[in-house]
Amino acid sequence: MGLFLLFSSYSYTQQSSYFEGFVIDSITLKPISGVTILGENVYAVTNDSGYFKIKKTKLASEVEVSHLGYLPVKFTIDKNQNSPLKIKLKTISTSLDEVSVHSKSANRLAKETSTIEVAVDEEYLHANRENSLMQTLRKIPGVSTMTIGSGQSKPTIRGLGFNRVSVIQNGIKHEAQQWGSDHGLEIDQYGIEEIRIIKGPASLMHGSDAIAGVVDIQPAKTPAINSFEGEVNILGETNNELLAISTGVQGRKQKWYYRARLTYRDYADFKVPTERISYENYIFELDNNNLRNTAGQEANGSVSIGYVDDSFKSETYISNVNAKNGFFANAHGLEVRTSSIDYDTSNRDIDLPFHKVNHIKIVNNSWLDLDSHKLFFDIGYQNNQREEHSEPVPHGYMPKPPNSRERVFTKNTYSLNAKDIFKLNDAHTLSAGLNTEYQNNNIGGWGFLIPAYNRFTAGIFLFDHYEANDNLHLQGGVRYDAGSLKTNSYYDWYRSPRDNNDGTTSTLFLQRAENRNLNFNSFSGSLGISYIHKNTTYKLNIGKSFRMPLAHELASDGVNYHMYRYERGNLDLDPESSYQLDAEVLFESGFLSLSVSPFVNFFDNYIYLNPTSDYVETLQVYEYTQSKVFRTGGELSLGYNFTKSFNVNASAEYVYSRQTSGPKEGFTIPFSPPLTGTLTTNYQFGNFGFLNDLNLTVDMRIAAAQNEIVPPEEITAGYRVFNLSMRSKLDLFNKDKAALLRIKLNNIFNSEYYDHTSFYRLIDVPEAGRNLSVSLTVPF
Amino acid sequence: MKKINFILFTASLFVLSACSSDNDTIKDEEKPTITINYDGGFPQVCESLQRGETYTFRARLADNEALASYSLDLHHNFDHHTHDDQGATCSLDAKKESVKPFIYMENFSLDGARKEFEIEIKILIPTDIDTGDYHCSFSVTDEVGWQSRTSVDIKIVN
Structure with missing residues (x-):
């Protein structure tokens, strides 16, 4: 059933000392890279063209071909086989349920890595697609989100978020305004084929910020030779009256290939299951359960062009993400607002306050295979433009500002990464690399929160993967980073009175940030072991990660009126450093999978915004x-x-x-997620009328109350929320390429519940109410 | 089966560590309180204050452990930007631009780990400032950094 083996008849003769072949997807016929071919004394991984070769002398009689998201295949090789073998792998998703992240992550490579990794594929993303990328990923144990309304979210891993999780797309660290609480990720969640999530310290390979983990969005796979394909996805939702369309195409002749995608989303205010x-x-009466002015729209486009041959690959990717999102009109941050704007005439319009973001990204990924050395280069440019608009209102000594442009951030980031992976001998594979990043952040608008700055960071690392034997792998590495941060001074544009020593009062343009040059450096490293014994994988990893303090943590000194607070930076902050011990035991047999992944973590200096009593x-x-x-x-x-279905x-x-120290000793840290459990049941109906591979999933998410709080947080009650989803294939236009239909009902019982880590939690806004969504993907 | 036992053992260790109680420190998780809803509380909702007069602003503070600081903020509401949290709705004058609005912003700290305190702040309302709708906001912090606020709509008249 799950295995397709085709012995193709390539006509050319080949060197007889090697055995070679291609691995392709059984449905899309696209090559699959990173596929493990494993047998006694045999180990090979396919490259981007799905190609692999094995020395014939090492050839075993039986090998297993396995890859993330695909059913493994075992077969016996005929040593006299001369023509390349073509192996078709069938995706696991056709036989397993949508949340079987663990069975999907159980690929060989992930097992051999000592860090705790979870990988999700396109199928998972499609099946679990929510309004924003991180909401889609939150079903993964240990991964959570901070949501800002219905269309934006940012990742948290094991309770840490903001700049403590690195989001990497196509090898380049995504640099937006991730420090801000009302800021989401500016990444188009369509067109993503695979995401790897590292839960744990990952500074070694990814530098500053990867202190809690990494969300690593993998480059899309190279299309197959002489192929053209595309898809259109349309999505409708009831809760926020969302309409979205995304369409992508990709094609390849021989060595050149391209991709393109357009996405448009438009949604109205989201509905909460409460009238006030x-x-x-304060009491805010809601109109028709609409959370006033939380509508939004998003338009994204991307194109890429690539070249690939046996030993060289280069792809240049250009994308633009543009979004406009409204914020709840009655309270912006903690600040309660009344306004003459008639918000309730339409639930689709976006009035003040709102923000506009535009993120341009140009990335080139190149790869060069020099037999023993494999060189990787990632070059990136990002431009992030964010404008926050709100009604001009006098505050304190600040008179009424002239316009609505409260805060404007323009951030340019230039990145260059280089890596060399070389096999020292059969046992040692070394990786050596360099990451550099230059960032320039400019500010505008009448509200001051963070200073303008320039930041340069560079890091070098050396990493060894030692394969003691097939099933025992040791990994370790060291890294050194240095960085400099130059903050620019900022003065208020209005005068404030200040008392002089002689009893008189003068009015001054107060200084909010200083010109400063700060330098940081840090060592990090990790050491880990993975041991695979039959159906069980054991992992142990210890790592030290770091994070450079951010400009606002060091140098801010001003009023954040929306949060009713005065924020003050501290120039004496050290680079945040964290030590973590991770373990994982993963057991998988045909019917049972079980995994436990505990961790212990110690921060030398966790940096956070502490409410004082002054x-x-x-x-x-x-x-x-x-x-x-x-x-x-x-x-x-x-x-x-329980059964196959x-x-x-x-x-x-x-x-x-x-x-364990400091002014809040004994308290937890901000935004601690509660104990959370998920129970998912899935049933395969098989073919049902015109619905093929009908699949029904019911899941329940239970969260305990979060009583662990730190000022100014509030205790959040526990909740239980139920979701239902139905997926099926349809033969619409093309028998070979089935359309995918997905109908989803979130929050079936329209329960009123609060998410402790949601942006709107602090003004007591519950999570979204019942939502029915219908999605149809038509490939062509 | 041995393997499964091992995993179950690891799992139970994990669950045990997760559920272990923490009785390391007793944390103060109570916010201080602030109120003007008593006989001497001043100003009350919709109160009218006259220019040239001196008033004593009074509010009652309390905390389970120790009060730390308090502040008083008076600013205009000529643009009707917000309403008070006292439930009552005061009639507001027409919106207008400010010319010389009255701004009062002062902070005070409390020593001696008091659990109760009555704010008493004497303020002279200047004679040359804009009359109209104003806000009066009190806030208080305790030693740990918890804060409470209350605000009330008032008017300054001739």
Whole structure:
């Protein structure tokens, strides 16, 4: 059933000392890279063209071909086989349920890596697609999100987010305004084929910020020779009346290939299952359950062109993401607002306050195979433009500003990464590399929050993968990073009165940020082991990661009126450093999969915005502070196939955090996620009328109350929310390329619940109510 | 089966560590309170203040551990940007631009780890400032950094 083996008859003769072949997808016929071919004394991985070769002397009689998301195939090789073998792999998704992340991640390479990794493929992304990329990924144990309304979110891994999770796309670190609480990721979630998530310290390979983990969006696979294909996806949702369309094409002649994609999304205010929001002593009546002014729109486009041959590949990718999102009109941040704007005339319009973001990205990924050395180069340019608009209102000594442009950030980031992977001998594979990044951040608008700055960072690393034997792998490496940050001074554009020593008062343009040059450096490293014994994989990894302090953590000194606070930076902050011990035991047999991944983590200096008991200009002073933090927790996951078509998966995640020094000693850290569990049942109906491969999933997400809080957070009650989804293939236009239909009902019972880490939580806004979404993907 | 036992053992260790209680420190998780809803509280909702007069602003503070600081902020509401949190709706004058609005912003700190305190701030309303709708906001912090606020709509008249 799951295995297709075709012995093709390529006509050319080949060198007899090697055995070679191609691995392709059984449906799309696209080559699959990174496929493991494994047998006794045999190990090969396919390249981007799906090609592999094995020395014939090493040839074993039986080998296993396995890859993430595909059913493994075992076969016996005929040593007299001379023509290249063509192996077709069938995707696992046709026989397993949508949340079987664990069975999908169980590819050989991930097992041999000592870091705790989860990989998701296109199928998973399609099956779980939510309004934003990170909401789509939140089903993965240990991965969570901070949502900002219905269209934006950012990742958290084991309770850490913002700049403690690196998001990497096509090898380049995504640089937006990720430090900001009302900022989402500017990445088109369509067209992504594979994402690898590292849960744990990953500075070694990824530099600063990868302290809690990495969301690594992999480059799309190279299309097959002489191919052209495309797809159109349309999506409709009831809760926020969303309409979205995304269409992509890709093609290849021989060595040149291209891709292109356009995505447009437009949505109205999202609905919450309540008629009024009670925040402190304020009551906001909602019109028709609409969370006033949270509508948004997004238009994205990307093109890429690539060249590939046996030993060289280069792809240049240009993309633009443009979005406009409204913010809840009654309270911006914590600030309660009344306005003469008639927000309720339309639930689709975007009035003040809103933000506009545009993210341009130009990336080139190149790869050169020099037999023993494999060289990788990633070059990137990113331009992030964010404008935050709100009604001009006088605040404190600030008179009424002339326009609505409150904050404008223009950030340019230039990146260059180079890496050499070379096999020292049969046992040692070394990777050596360099990451550099230059960033230039400019500010505008009448509201000051972070200073303009220039930042340069560079890091070098050396990493060894030692294969003691097939099943025992040791990995370790060291890294050194240096960076400099130059902040620019900033003065208020209005005068504030200040008392002089002689009893008089003068009015001054107050200085909010200084011209400073700061230098940082840090060593990081990791050491790990993975041992595979039959159906069980054991992993142990210890790592040190770091994060350079950000400009606003160091140098901010101003009023954040929307949060009713005065934010003060601290120039004495050190690079944040964190030590983490990770373990994982993963057991998989035909019907059962079980995994446990605990961790222990210690921060020398966790940097956060600490509410003090002081006031400046009647606003509470929040000061960036560093303190020691101890964290532990992990994930537990159990999957059981009762029958071939009935599958149950249960998982739980938990994080315990304690500050062990500093002004909030004994408290947790901000945005700690509660103990959360997910129970998913999946049933395959097979073919049902015109619906092929009909698949029904019910899942329940249970979160315990979060009683672990730190000022100014509030305790959040636990919740239970149910979702239902139905997926099926349809023969619409083309028998070979089935259309995919997905109907999803989120929050079936329209439950009113609060997510402790959601942006709107702090003004007591519940999560979105019931949502029916219908998605149709038509390939051509 | 041995392997499964090992995994179950690891799992239970994990669950145990996850559920281990933390009785390391007793944390103060209570916010301070602030109110003007008592006989001497001033100003009350929709109160009218006269230019040239001196008023004593009074509010009651309380905390379970120790009060730390408080502040008082008076600013105009000529653009009707917000309403108070006292439930009552005051009639607002027509919107207008400010010419010389009254701004009062002062912070005070409290020592001696008090659990209760009554704010008393004497303020002279200047004679040359804009009359109209104003806001009066009190806020208070405790030693740990919890904050509470309250605000009320008032008017400054001739």
